[in-house]
Amino acid sequence: MKRNSLILTIGILLILVFGSILICVQVRQSTVVVITRFGKPVQTYTEPGLKIKWPAPIEWAHSFDQRVQNFDDKFDQAMTADSKSLLVMVYVGWKISDAQAFFPKFENGSVPEAEKTLEGLIRSAKSAVVGKHPLSDFVSADEKQIKFDAIEKEILTMVQDQVNQKNYGIKLEFLGIKKLGFPESVVQEVFKQMTSERQVLSSKIQTEGEAEASKIKSAADARSTEIIANADAEATKIKGLAISEASKSFAVFQQNPELANFLLNLNAMEQSLKDRATLIFDQHSQPFNLFQGYSTNLVNPITK
Numbered sequence: 095m096k097r098n099s100l101i102l103t104i105g106i107l108l109i110l111v112f113g114s115i116l117i118c119v120q121v122r123q124s125t126v127v128v129i130t131r132f133g134k135p136v137q138t139y140t141e142p143g144l145k146i147k148w149p150a151p152i153e154w155a156h157s158f159d160q161r162v163q164n165f166d167d168k169f170d171q172a173m174t175a176d177s178k179s180l181l182v183m184v185y186v187g188w189k190i191s192d193a194q195a196f197f198p199k200f201e202n203g204s205v206p207e208a209e210k211t212l213e214g215l216i217r218s219a220k221s222a223v224v225g226k227h228p229l230s231d232f233v234s235a236d237e238k239q240i241k242f243d244a245i246e247k248e249i250l251t252m253v254q255d256q257v258n259q260k261n262y263g264i265k266l267e268f269l270g271i272k273k274l275g276f277p278e279s280v281v282q283e284v285f286k287q288m289t290s291e292r293q294v295l296s297s298k299i300q301t302e303g304e305a306e307a308s309k310i311k312s313a314a315d316a317r318s319t320e321i322i323a324n325a326d327a328e329a330t331k332i333k334g335l336a337i338s339e340a341s342k343s344f345a346v347f348q349q350n351p352e353l354a355n356f357l358l359n360l361n362a363m364e365q366s367l368k369d370r371a372t373l374i375f376d377q378h379s380q381p382f383n384l385f386q387g388y389s390t391n392l393v394n395p396i397t398k
Contacts, residue, residue, distance in 0.1 A: 119155045126193040128156045128203070135194045156203055158196070162187045162267050165209050167216045169273060172224040180232060181275035182220055184249065187267040188212065196263030208264065212253070216269075219252040232274060236295055246270050 119127055119139065127139040140160070169183040190196050193203070200207040223245055231241040250269040257264050 122157075124160050126158050126160050126190065128158065128193045128197045130156065130197070135197050138194045140193075156197060158190050158193050158203055159205075160190060162189045163205060163209070165213075166272060167213050167220070169275065170217055170220065171277070172221045174224055174229045174232070175226055176228045178229040179277045180224060180229065181273075181277070182224060182271065183273040184216060184220060184246075184269055185272045186212065186216060186269050188264055189267060190263060191265035192261075192263035194263070195261050199260075199262050208262070211262070212257075212264070215253050215256050216249070219249050219256070223248045223252065242271055 119129070128135050129139070164185065164187050166183060166185050169181055171179055171181050174180055196208070197203040200211070226248075227241065227245060230239050231245065234240055246269055250266055253269070254266050257266070
């Protein structure tokens, strides 16, 4: 009896376990689950946790990654607006924005099938956008002429509009130019164009430099003229003051010529004795005649 009860209990537990497997769905972080009933989407779960559904074959659960998917398109040739052949490759980041719309558009919600479809849309949009721009928007000696940002935005907008129109349940997160190239027949022509642009840019920079140098030289000449004029005016002023002072001194010296002669001799003596030196002189010659009458005391001052 006890054995039968144990078997029954185990059986019930197994039924519950298998039953829960059939009717429960585990939604994991960063995934979305689409529930289909007889092959048609009826429910979408995006929040992580345990969800309930009808057992198969009535309902099936399909899990999709909600993270951003990345891929590169093919290195295709396109014609620019000025009829130049250009090879362009772009990289794309996309994710499933509406799993319930995404699932029936592609076989069992296949990501590779979705990327194949996206690649065709991108190729078409890329050719259309490249055809609107001249080669200089892609390759130029002047980086200000390159318009990668605008071109990438145009391709992204065009592809996203087509995806929305067909309700693919996809959102493009980013798109950028990954690689540029040229057919062999175009390479030499591109080099010539870049050389020509570089020469034009060099001439422009040289002209601007010469104009700036001329401007600086003119300013320097004007400043130099101003400084010289100010210096001449100051010199004239100082000379006038000196003449005025000399006239005053001359008037005094005219009244007392002996004082003038004494001061001149004294000043000459001071200039002679500025530096430490030994003097041998004739006391009868000016200005050393000032020592007349004092030679004995100067030569032997302590013999007195």
